[in-house]
Amino acid sequence: VSNIHTAEILSVGTELLLGNIVNTDARDISEKLSELGINVFYHTVVGDNPERLTQALETAKQRADIIITTGGLGPTCDDLTKQVLAKSFGLELYFDEEEAESIRHFFHTCHAGRPIPENNMQQAYLPVGCTKFHNLWGTAPGCAFEADGVHVLMLPGPPRECNAMLNHCAIPYLRKLSDEEIFSHTIHIFGAGESAVEEQLHRQMTELANPTLAPYAKEGEVMLRATAKAKSHAEAEAMLQPLLAEVETALGDLIYAYDVASFEASIVGLLKEKQCTLSAAESCTGGLLAQRMTSIPGASAVFRGGVTVYSNESKSRLLGIDPTLIAEHGAVSELVAREMATHMRETLETDLSVGITGLAGPDGDGSNTSVGTVFVSLASATDCFVRELHLGTGRTRLRTAAVNHAFDMVRRYLTGKPVLAEYQV
Amino acid sequence: VSNIHTAEILSVGTELLLGNIVNTDARDISEKLSELGINVFYHTVVGDNPERLTQALETAKQRADIIITTGGLGPTCDDLTKQVLAKSFGLELYFDEEEAESIRHFFHTCHAGRPIPENNMQQAYLPVGCTKFHNLWGTAPGCAFEADGVHVLMLPGPPRECNAMLNHCAIPYLRKLSDEEIFSHTIHIFGAGESAVEEQLHRQMTELANPTLAPYAKEGEVMLRATAKAKSHAEAEAMLQPLLAEVETALGDLIYAYDVASFEASIVGLLKEKQCTLSAAESCTGGLLAQRMTSIPGASAVFRGGVTVYSNESKSRLLGIDPTLIAEHGAVSELVAREMATHMRETLETDLSVGITGLAGPDGDGSNTSVGTVFVSLASATDCFVRELHLGTGRTRLRTAAVNHAFDMVRRYLTGKPVLAEYQV
Numbered sequence: 001v002s003n004i005h006t007a008e009i010l011s012v013g014t015e016l017l018l019g020n021i022v023n024t025d026a027r028d029i030s031e032k033l034s035e036l037g038i039n040v041f042y043h044t045v046v047g048d049n050p051e052r053l054t055q056a057l058e059t060a061k062q063r064a065d066i067i068i069t070t071g072g073l074g075p076t077c078d079d080l081t082k083q084v085l086a087k088s089f090g091l092e093l094y095f096d097e098e099e100a101e102s103i104r105h106f107f108h109t110c111h112a113g114r115p116i117p118e119n120n121m122q123q124a125y126l127p128v129g130c131t132k133f134h135n136l137w138g139t140a141p142g143c144a145f146e147a148d149g150v151h152v153l154m155l156p157g158p159p160r161e162c163n164a165m166l167n168h169c170a171i172p173y174l175r176k177l178s179d180e181e182i183f184s185h186t187i188h189i190f191g192a193g194e195s196a197v198e199e200q201l202h203r204q205m206t207e208l209a210n211p212t213l214a215p216y217a218k219e220g221e222v223m224l225r226a227t228a229k230a231k232s233h234a235e236a237e238a239m240l241q242p243l244l245a246e247v248e249t250a251l252g253d254l255i256y257a258y259d260v261a262s263f264e265a266s267i268v269g270l271l272k273e274k275q276c277t278l279s280a281a282e283s284c285t286g287g288l289l290a291q292r293m294t295s296i297p298g299a300s301a302v303f304r305g306g307v308t309v310y311s312n313e314s315k316s317r318l319l320g321i322d323p324t325l326i327a328e329h330g331a332v333s334e335l336v337a338r339e340m341a342t343h344m345r346e347t348l349e350t351d352l353s354v355g356i357t358g359l360a361g362p363d364g365d366g367s368n369t370s371v372g373t374v375f376v377s378l379a380s381a382t383d384c385f386v387r388e389l390h391l392g393t394g395r396t397r398l399r400t401a402a403v404n405h406a407f408d409m410v411r412r413y414l415t416g417k418p419v420l421a422e423y424q425v
Numbered sequence: 426v427s428n429i430h431t432a433e434i435l436s437v438g439t440e441l442l443l444g445n446i447v448n449t450d451a452r453d454i455s456e457k458l459s460e461l462g463i464n465v466f467y468h469t470v471v472g473d474n475p476e477r478l479t480q481a482l483e484t485a486k487q488r489a490d491i492i493i494t495t496g497g498l499g500p501t502c503d504d505l506t507k508q509v510l511a512k513s514f515g516l517e518l519y520f521d522e523e524e525a526e527s528i529r530h531f532f533h534t535c536h537a538g539r540p541i542p543e544n545n546m547q548q549a550y551l552p553v554g555c556t557k558f559h560n561l562w563g564t565a566p567g568c569a570f571e572a573d574g575v576h577v578l579m580l581p582g583p584p585r586e587c588n589a590m591l592n593h594c595a596i597p598y599l600r601k602l603s604d605e606e607i608f609s610h611t612i613h614i615f616g617a618g619e620s621a622v623e624e625q626l627h628r629q630m631t632e633l634a635n636p637t638l639a640p641y642a643k644e645g646e647v648m649l650r651a652t653a654k655a656k657s658h659a660e661a662e663a664m665l666q667p668l669l670a671e672v673e674t675a676l677g678d679l680i681y682a683y684d685v686a687s688f689e690a691s692i693v694g695l696l697k698e699k700q701c702t703l704s705a706a707e708s709c710t711g712g713l714l715a716q717r718m719t720s721i722p723g724a725s726a727v728f729r730g731g732v733t734v735y736s737n738e739s740k741s742r743l744l745g746i747d748p749t750l751i752a753e754h755g756a757v758s759e760l761v762a763r764e765m766a767t768h769m770r771e772t773l774e775t776d777l778s779v780g781i782t783g784l785a786g787p788d789g790d791g792s793n794t795s796v797g798t799v800f801v802s803l804a805s806a807t808d809c810f811v812r813e814l815h816l817g818t819g820r821t822r823l824r825t826a827a828v829n830h831a832f833d834m835v836r837r838y839l840t841g842k843p844v845l846a847e848y849q850v
Contacts, residue, residue: 017465019456024447031444040442043470052466286719287712290733294711297787305739307732308715314730314773348739362722
């Protein structure tokens with residue numbers, strides 16, 4: 001059996017073809033397959049139509065030895081993925097009493113007292129001989145089977161269910177197809193662009209075969225992924241450690257974390273570890289920092305709150321900043337950024353506080369300040385640091401970058417790194 | 426020539442297959458094609474590989490008479506969409522001096538003084554006889570041609586460029602393929618689920634042929650789209666108005682807007698129209714309302730600012746709420762919601778102010794309050810309205826729904842509708 005597999009992702013759902021939703025399932029599955037070292041050469045999307053699904057399936061069989069479907073497992077008459085796939089591979093469907101019981105239980109919990117619509121039970125039919133993927137996050141079970149030399153995996157369409165079953169069922173199934181396993185670490189970077197990182201680590205990124213080092217850009221963030229293939233997790237780790245050490249030597253404190261879900265998640269973790277509280281006074285980012293912090297469950301232990309001061313008056317009223325200072329220096333100025341962080345810190349008595357003021361555009365404010373100018377400040381009991389940034393245009397991009405700079409300053413402060421170190425983004 | 430067209434979207438880019446990015450281009454194009462009444466039966470994604478792209482193209486030719494490609498038009502050696510498509514359709518490429526000049530100009534503007542890398546000029550090659558799609562948002566031009574009975578349109582991959590050229594070049598091109606044109610209005614609804622809306626408008630949604638009425642769910646919002654096919658815009662409008670009137674009779678003040686980009690965009694517009702200012706005190710939504718408001722350019726004219734009061738102490742310090750009230754009633758209570766909005770309004774002297782306090786979970790707070798309980802308040806000079814909501818679980822979904830309720834209350838207040846009307850979401 002070859003260890004090199006080729007997968008095709010076949011997403012089923014008319015709502016994808018109508019543009020009602022974006023195919024995040026295919027992205028999420030591809031990302032995981034790439035980590036497992038499985039090639040993905042095609043994504044295909046078809047509607048809830050048996051003929052076109054059958055055709056797409058025949059095409060996929062010719063060019064992949066792993067087919068992963070998403071969608072079409074639910075209770076409505078449009079949900080026909082299992083039926084079409086079973087027929088195409090010559091498999092019978094059987095009624096799984098365990099799954100039926102679980103569907104009844106789920107239904108009773110959510111709709112106590114109401115009879116179960118009959119079509120709900122169609123979800124309990126599964127191909128004979130398949131490996132069941134029990135769905136703890138919804139009612140439709142997924143499954144996997146091998147037929148005609150192809151491994152077929154079926155996952156539900158709703159992204160929350162698809163993701164959970166990908167991680168808990170599909171990946172363990174796929175890992176067993178190889179006698180080697182793949183493990184990786186993600187290195188999160190702030191303060192250098194992709195090309196600068198590539199320059200530093202060109203040799204490792206081009207010459208290594210196992211482990212490997214690859215760049216990985218996602219939503220404006222630069223990351224690296226170090227991946228090793230080995231017989232065991234311990235062996236893979238032993239292969240990865242020297243590479244991670246080389247990366248750390250090359251990038252130093254540009255690395256802000258390893259294997260985290262997001263910058264905000266790493267900041268919440270770091271603040272908890274250091275038992276340190278944070279607050280924020282935001283102007284141009286308009287609550288984005290607060291919103292990203294509070295999107296992390298448990299953030300309330302370290303994030304006390306903040307203000308969105310979207311007018312000069314609110315800067316005075318909420319933070320007590322002297323209006324004449326704003327008039328003299330301008331709302332977008334180093335001094336006002338400094339005042340925002342220090343006043344915020346005093347008001348909420350947090351260990352640290354961040355201030356962000358800038359001109360997000362698209363239009364200027366009539367002053368000499370150019371669109372894209374942002375001042376980000378960090379106040380502690382003894383210091384106040386300010387970064388002056390010129391972040392260019394693009395309101396959303398600029399606001400995200402300004403918040404990331406604030407996170408970077410907090411991270412550097414808490415880990416004893418120079419807060420105003422050289423940075424270029 | 427038939428007026429019924431079938432399109433396939435063929436996205437080219439290894440980064441899609443690696444799961445680095447999500448295919449928003451296919452969603453955006455599908456949405457527009459659906460508005461134009463063009464069927465989309467397949468999306469296909471292939472990597473930057475000439476053989477597999479050629480194969481995917483051959484398959485697409487068999488099943489579509491419009492093929493729209495995204496990606497692979499740039500300057501790198503991986504960018505081969507034009508070359509592969511020209512070859513597959515037997516067309517020569519020519520060097521377009523106008524496009525070349527524009528690329529040179531773009532490059533000089535961005536990188537003054539640096540020589541243009543030679544590979545940048547490959548973008549100036551286009552298939553002989555094509556309709557050029559000039560790219561005002563980047564360097565790579567797109568194009569369209571007809572060959573072998575198929576209309577082929579090529580758009581760049583970066584979503585900003587793809588979207589702009591879709592709207593400015595591809596849609597006008599596609600409109601000309603039919604002697605009738607399609608126009609639509611989107612009806613935005615808050616306060617009723619999709620099935621309740623369908624029940625009200627079942628006849629219109631199932632029996633009409635031209636104009637049509639179709640549901641349209643996107644990121645948790647319920648919308649309807651009324652579409653008419655006619656020889657002119659005026660004729661289409663005349664067909665649509667009676668249908669819109671029927672929808673308005675059925676749904677009444679559940680309709681919050683027509684043809685808007687988002688709930689927040691409609692609220693900013695409405696506040697401007699009524700010359701009314703807003704501020705917000707947020708607890709469980711942690712700045713999400715402020716962030717959504719300030720994501721709209723020009724929001725500063727009406728949104729003065731807000732506070733994120735993520736601890737009991739911050740509710741007292743920033744808003745001056747009596748700590749004994751919070752202790753007696755609990756942070757998640759009707760009274761505290763009321764206090765938050767009224768104190769916020771007084772602090773920033775805005776016409777209206779919103780307060781949001783709730784338990785977003787996933788964990789409880791040790792009190793009797795269940796996860797998902799949210800109080801949303803709206804204070805004016807004379808009134809304070811409070812909605813008590815039970816929004817279930819799912820931190821992100823719950824926070825979004827709570828902010829939407831606040832927007833709905835503002836909208837109802839400003840348009841003279843009952844602020845606490847019956848709602849069910």
